[in-house]
Amino acid sequence: MQNLDQIRAAAADKLLPLGKPHPFDRSDVASIPALILTSGLLPAAAYCCEKGKDKRKGMKAAFDGIASHLKTRGLTDVEKGEALAADLARKDSLNLQRATAEALALLTYLKRFSLPKSADLARQATA
Numbered sequence: 001m002q003n004l005d006q007i008r009a010a011a012a013d014k015l016l017p018l019g020k021p022h023p024f025d026r027s028d029v030a031s032i033p034a035l036i037l038t039s040g041l042l043p044a045a046a047y048c049c050e051k052g053k054d055k056r057k058g059m060k061a062a063f064d065g066i067a068s069h070l071k072t073r074g075l076t077d078v079e080k081g082e083a084l085a086a087d088l089a090r091k092d093s094l095n096l097q098r099a100t101a102e103a104l105a106l107l108t109y110l111k112r113f114s115l116p117k118s119a120d121l122a123r124q125a126t127a
Contacts, residue, residue: 004105011072012109015065023065026114028058033107041100042085049082062110066103075099 002010016022035044045067048059063081070076070084075098078087088096 007073008069008102008106008109011065011069011106012113015062015110016113016115022114023061024058024114025117026111027117029062029107029110029114032059032062033104033111036100036104036107041096041103042089045081045085045088049080049084051082062107065110066106069106070099070102073102075102 032044032048035047039047045063048056048063050056053060060081063084064079067076067081067084068079071079075095076084076087076091078084088099
């Protein structure tokens with residue numbers, strides 16, 4: 001049986017495997033916790049997953065990972081970040097609070113495991 005930290009670390013490791021290109025870098029996820037804390041999980045998901053914003057594609061990939069993790073934890077029914085806000089808006093406030101806390105906890109691991117932009121570009125150039 002795993003504790004919550006092990007589950008979160010495994011989810012982050014699944015999103016950011018060693019030796020493979022990562023869908024986002026550290027700069028993409030570094031600002032998401034502050035965005036969630038100031039605006040809330042629903043507006044942060046809506047902002048990061050807005051369609052047609054190529055500069056936020058790394059943030060969208062991170063929210064896809066968050067949504068997938070929240071689904072495995074039983075807090076949502078969707079696996080994509082763009083559907084996360086709509087799904088959580090239909091649920092009760094306690095579920096939203098739990099999902100917010102879980103997303104913030106997962107983001108700590110995503111920030112630790114993701115590579116800086118310069119290191120990610122250098123790694124992809126040598127691959």
